[in-house]
Amino acid sequence: MHTPTTTGRRAPLAIALFVALLAPGLAFAQSAKEQELEARIAQLEAQVQALIGAQQQQQATIVDTRAQLDQVKVAQAAPADGKPHIQSTPILSAGNPDGRFSYGGFIKVDAMVTGTNAGEIADGSAGRMFYLPSAIPVGGADESHVDTDTHAQFSRFWFAADGDMQGHKTRAYLEFDLFGGGSNQLGNEAATNTHALTLRQAYVTWDKWLAGQTWSNFQDVAALPDAVDFVGPTEGTTFVRQAQLRYTSGPFSVALENPQTVLTGYRSTTRINSDDGGMPDITARWTQKGDWGHVSIAGLARQLRHDTAATSASGSGFGVSVSGKYNIGTHDDIRYMLTGGQGIGRYVGFALGADGALDATGADIDGTGVLAGFVAWRHVFDPKLRGNLMVSRAQFDNDTDWTGFGVTESAQSIHANLIYSPFPKLDIGAELIWGNREVESGADGDLRRLHTSVKYSF
Template identity: 60%
Template sequence: MSKHPSMRARAPLAAALLLALAAPGSALAQSEREKALEARVADLERQVQMLLSAQQQQQTQIAATQEQVTQVQAAAAPAAPAGKQPIQATTITPGASAGTTFSYGGFIKMDAMATDTSDGRIADGSSGRLFYVPSTIPVAGDGGDPYADFHAQFSRFWLSADHVTDAGDTLKGYVEMDFFGGGSNTLAGNETATNTYAVTLRQAYVSWNNWLAGQTWSNFMDVAALPDAVDFVGPTDGTVFVRQAQLRYTRGPWSVSIENPQTTVTSYLGAARSNSGDNALPDVTARWQAKGGWGHFSVAGLLRQFKAGDRTDGGMAVSVSGKYNLGASDDIRYAANAGSGIGRYLGFGIGSDVVTDAGGDIQALDGYGGFVAWRHAFGPKLRGNLMYAASHFDNDASITGWGVTERTQSFHANLIYSPLPKLDVGAELIYGQRSLEDDREGDLKRLHTHIKYSF
């Protein structure tokens, strides 16, 4: 059965009314969910913002801490000097006063020589095989063939620490060593295998202002007058040559010192020679020196006490020395030394200080010696030297016997070539002679060469 037309018209209207009534509720429900979501999003944004702020604050603190650490490290480390940076990262003298400067130097030296002695060979291992030592020249022995020696024992190095206080006081510590005198007797340390030699003390002293204490050259010795030699010393016969412990005071041209005493003794009739450390008083020296563009001139005096057992004697000596410049290319160097009991100081102890007489007393021996040397520079790379030296001792043969040294002399001529700065290549011809009280003589002829690099 078909429906009434009015009913068919009211059906769409009812649906429309139902939809209109339901729509506000649906819209209201959708709005509440969006608000809830927006609230949650806002809360999450606040949490994220708080996390970002905390992270940024933490990074700022870390950066500040790193900067503080860097500042502390920079303050603890010494400031690097301008220009080329040093090799070491920190000071090389951490135990020294602030501002102390450290320096190092020395040289490497190789010596090679051929020797011919008229009356037998100089004993192997003797110092006379390494450089010219007049007292080692054989006398009244058998001749022989020439012999050669090579060594590097005179290579040297030194260390120095210098400081000037805020008040202007100067302090210096100095140590110098080489490899001569240490010696060795084992297979590993002799010429059979490795030629190993011990480090040997040359100088060790501290100086402050005008004072010096420690081991260095004797104040009686004029180091500045030594000639330019290929040999270790050169004109050894007439040279005062001593290093020893001392206390020295210098003021202007004057210097005075008290130094280690030691007495060398020749027994009655020359039966033996020995050293005595029985001295109760030090050796006393005084020196005056003048210098200028012309060179320098010096006079020194020496007072000594000699003692062996309970027997004593005294002596004194004087030394005049210097260097005179003849021009830009030439100079003369010289020394004249004489005195009673000068033996230990002259030419590596050519003669003794004292001799024991028949009654057991000791008597000082008189001696004298000197040298003169001419140096000429042929050019900036080549120079040469001529030298003469001599010594003489007034022995009483009735006490000393006839077998002691009366005199020595030597001639030296050398050429030294420097192909590069601080590098020397030299050759020296040496003729030396030693004579005994009975006029027996022995001579030495030597060609001495060296290569030396100083730094």
């Protein structure tokens, strides 16, 4: 019988012990790899879920955007009023991307019957289109002249483009009317009544600056009365549009404006328009506003100049104007303007008086003094009917040794109107006007006018 050796008995035991010792390690190693794989799989699943969620959100956004675009297209194709829109693309295709375009104006038809007692106002002249005191005939035969005129020349339209560029507010503005005369040989009352465009305003603003043609800073447009006539109390009104550079800060504004000079020759009524000035007209204004209305004070300083091949004449001018509007309750207001100075004639009443007169040699200018103003009362009878009463006068201090006796010494007028608005934006008005002009010789003339109009604003 063979007896196993000790070595032989120990071998299986060693193998079993080795396996027993190795098995936990193998099990541990397998468990770590499984855990790492499971972690990676979980991470990949999370990333996939995130991608799926983002895709779903993007698809929802696309669907919502398409729905909004479809709504816009439907609205454009079939708006509430049933009328198709003009266009769906931006109007200012060449402008700034945030530009806002606007336009407006009015159609105005005027018809008037004018009577004068000292001569007839020339056919087709401005005095036949609106109240122009300098056109009132004086010194003629004491007989009545009656004329009837109709026109639509004061119809107006404007365009504007507003924007915000890098925090700066900008505006470009253009305004026209049709008071530009005939544009061709058929442009008369016998055939087509054609009239050319007239540039009224053309300017650009950025923040507090303005450059271009607009109302003079010396003029208070907000104080103008509610007239059927183009202006109304013309002789008492400062009225100038011209090129300028203006700076406005709060209630204050200052401007450098076109330095045109209007003169009369020595002992002559002939007007001389001189563009020889080297210094711009300087204007400044202060305005205070409130629920009660507004008040404004303006100043003007300027150089008068006229050069010829043989002479060079110069002078100076200055003026002050106080104007405003005062509300009396909810149905009444008073509007007023008072202007005085020397050498500022062209700023008052469409140059009713000249800025000055030349001496006999043409080498000196004597500035003409002026005092002009108006007061107007406006009353609202009801939401559809309103009326206005206006009184206006201008007085000129001419040196007759220089001007002679044919220049205007004074002009005055009274206006009364009623304006009926059957619905918003439509005004039907009638205005009675009496005007008088007197020259230095004492000769004068009267004007009587019934002025009616139909005006629709848009």
